[in-house]
Amino acid sequence: MANALVIGMGGVGSVIGQKLHQYDCFQRIVLADIEPAFARHLQAKTSNSRFVVATVNAMDTARLSAFMREHEITVTLNACTWHANHSVLEACAQAGSHYLDMAADIYSPPGVKRAAKNSYEAEIEKFDARFRELNLAGILCMGCDPGAVNVFARWAMDRLDTAESIRVLDADNAEVRGYRFAVLFSPETLFEELGAVPYFVKNSRVTSGKPLETEVEWVRFPPPLGLMKTYAVAHEEGVSLGLYPPFVKKGVHYSVFKYTLSDKVVGIAKSLALLDVDTWKKVKVDGAEVAPLRVVCANLPKPASLGATVDGYSCVGAEVRGMKDGKRVEYFVYTMDNHRETFDRDGYSLTVVQTGVPPALAARLLVTGEIKERGVMMPEALDPEALMNNFSKEGLRIFVEKREASEM
Numbered sequence: 001m002a003n004a005l006v007i008g009m010g011g012v013g014s015v016i017g018q019k020l021h022q023y024d025c026f027q028r029i030v031l032a033d034i035e036p037a038f039a040r041h042l043q044a045k046t047s048n049s050r051f052v053v054a055t056v057n058a059m060d061t062a063r064l065s066a067f068m069r070e071h072e073i074t075v076t077l078n079a080c081t082w083h084a085n086h087s088v089l090e091a092c093a094q095a096g097s098h099y100l101d102m103a104a105d106i107y108s109p110p111g112v113k114r115a116a117k118n119s120y121e122a123e124i125e126k127f128d129a130r131f132r133e134l135n136l137a138g139i140l141c142m143g144c145d146p147g148a149v150n151v152f153a154r155w156a157m158d159r160l161d162t163a164e165s166i167r168v169l170d171a172d173n174a175e176v177r178g179y180r181f182a183v184l185f186s187p188e189t190l191f192e193e194l195g196a197v198p199y200f201v202k203n204s205r206v207t208s209g210k211p212l213e214t215e216v217e218w219v220r221f222p223p224p225l226g227l228m229k230t231y232a233v234a235h236e237e238g239v240s241l242g243l244y245p246p247f248v249k250k251g252v253h254y255s256v257f258k259y260t261l262s263d264k265v266v267g268i269a270k271s272l273a274l275l276d277v278d279t280w281k282k283v284k285v286d287g288a289e290v291a292p293l294r295v296v297c298a299n300l301p302k303p304a305s306l307g308a309t310v311d312g313y314s315c316v317g318a319e320v321r322g323m324k325d326g327k328r329v330e331y332f333v334y335t336m337d338n339h340r341e342t343f344d345r346d347g348y349s350l351t352v353v354q355t356g357v358p359p360a361l362a363a364r365l366l367v368t369g370e371i372k373e374r375g376v377m378m379p380e381a382l383d384p385e386a387l388m389n390n391f392s393k394e395g396l397r398i399f400v401e402k403r404e405a406s407e408m
Contacts, residue, residue: 001027002367003072005097007058007088008079009033010186011303012102012143014042015348015356016077016363019394021046023364030071032056058084061091068095075100075363079356081186083280089127089138089376098136098366099376100359102143103189106196106234109206120236120378128376138376142362144335144354145170145257146237148396149318150379151358151387152333153241156320157250158384160329163322165254166241171221171228172260172351174312174339179301181268184310184351187297188280194269195278196234200256201242211273212266215256221315222336222399230258231266240378241318247380251322272296303352307343314339314350317399324404332401335391346395357396361387 004026006017013033020029031039032054043051056067058080068076068091075098078088082105092099104120120140131138141147149168157163176182183190198209209215215232232238235257241247242255261269272278277292317334335354342350362382365371370386391398 001025002074003028003030004363004367005030005032005068005071005073005076006079007032007056007064007076008081008084009036009038009042010079011348011352012185012356013077013079014038015346015352016079016360017042017051018046018348019357019360020077020363021050025364025367026050028052028071030054030073032067034058059087061087061094064088065091065094068092068097073097074367077359077363078102081188085123086126089123092136092138093127093130093134096134096136098363099131099138100142100362101140102147102355102359104141104236106193107199107236107239108197109199120240124376124378132375135374137366137371137374139359139362139366139382140376140378141236141240142359142379143356144358144396145316146235146240147355147379148335148358148387148391149316150237150241151382151384152318152398153237153320154380154382155384155388156318156331156333157247157252157322159331160250160320160322160324162251163247163320164251165321166247166252167255167319168235168237168241168257168317169219169221169230169319169334170257170259170316171219171225171230172312172314173225173228174310174314176306177309177311179309181264182301182306182309183303184306184349185303185355187300187303188293191269191272191278191293191296192280193234194261194265195273198232198234198238198257200232200238200254201252202254204242204248204253206239206243212261212270215258217258219258219260222334222401225313225315228260230260232256233259236378241380244378244380303349307339307347307349310339310343310349312339313337314354316354328405330403334399334401335396336399337397354396357391357394358387361390361394365390
């Protein structure tokens with residue numbers, strides 16, 4: 001039996017921990033955070049708990065590596081912000097643990113300087129060969145989007161002879177009662193994404209646009225969502241799917257991530273960008289150095305606390321267009337669920353459930369040998385069949401729409 005480590009115990013980390021506890025293949029699940037209050041809560045409410053709660057700093061690589069060896073960790077699930085990715089990847093390499101995370105730093109192409117470049121391709125470049133030598137897997141960005149949607153795209157691509165485009169589409173009509181404004185996942189991540197340059201692949205080249213002004217498009221989503229306005233937003237999969245060599249070989253020349261946003265969210269995001277407070281770069285205020293983005297988000301409610309107050313639906317999917325047997329074929333593979341029903345069923349908000357189920361499932365498939373790939377990779381590099389066969393069983397409801405057109 002294997003031991004798992006979940007580091008970063010917010011809403012997503014709690015969902016991951018709860019899910020891992022349902023799997024018999026794990027002997028112990030270590031729940032770790034620099035402040036493990038949520039971990040203790042999960043441990044206390046779990047019958048016949050196999051949880052171990054620990055105070056751990058994800059940025060202290062040496063101690064983290066020693067901690068992994070002490071607890072004989074087989075797989076580590078990093079639910080911290082992307083700032084910890086390199087530290088946890090290094091600790092996993094030293095300790096011999098498989099690795100999963102849910103997000104990387106915002107993509108920036110070669111030659112574009114960032115203060116702390118930590119995007120997915122930098123992680124692959126630095127750690128891939130080492131993980132292969134150690135017979136370890138490092139699966140990056142394995143949340144929902146990115147994550148499950150990359151798997152959806154791969155599953156659809158495997159069913160086409162040729163392909164031309166991939167659009168990742170994320171729609172939500174949630175309403176949060178009792179708050180003037182609330183965000184269903186990390187607000188720091190949301191505002192950083194909305195204020196960043198959106199990169200996507202067009203005509204087989206990485207292309208940039210203006211935040212909240214590029215690739216604006218009305219998209220019809222499954223009912224009850226219907227027609228909604230989408231914006232190209234900085235997301236890893238908007239680039240990675242269009243550059244993945246097997247997809248390029250099949251003909252893909254366009255990939256993008258698009259998000260539905262209310263006028264209120266767009267207005268707030270543009271105001272933060274105008275004031276230059278959508279940044280992690282610290283400034284000095286009254287003798288203390290603080291990141292403006294942390295200050296902006298400090299008084300917003302924690303996403304993990306919102307589940308009982310949210311109504312509406314979320315739909316997240318990958319649309320892949322191509323050809324099969326001489327016919328034009330379009331797949332839309334997506335997950336869709338109701339916020340209130342998910343909370344009543346799982347005890348957590350739909351957004352964190354959507355993000356937490358894929359890495360937990362992938363961890364199980366890793367330790368049971370059903371995921372055989374090794375090295376550091378994005379989710380589209382995985383054989384999608386085992387994941388697709390299990391998503392709905394594990395609580396991430398999957399739907400497939402297939403449209404065909406042929407000449408008369």
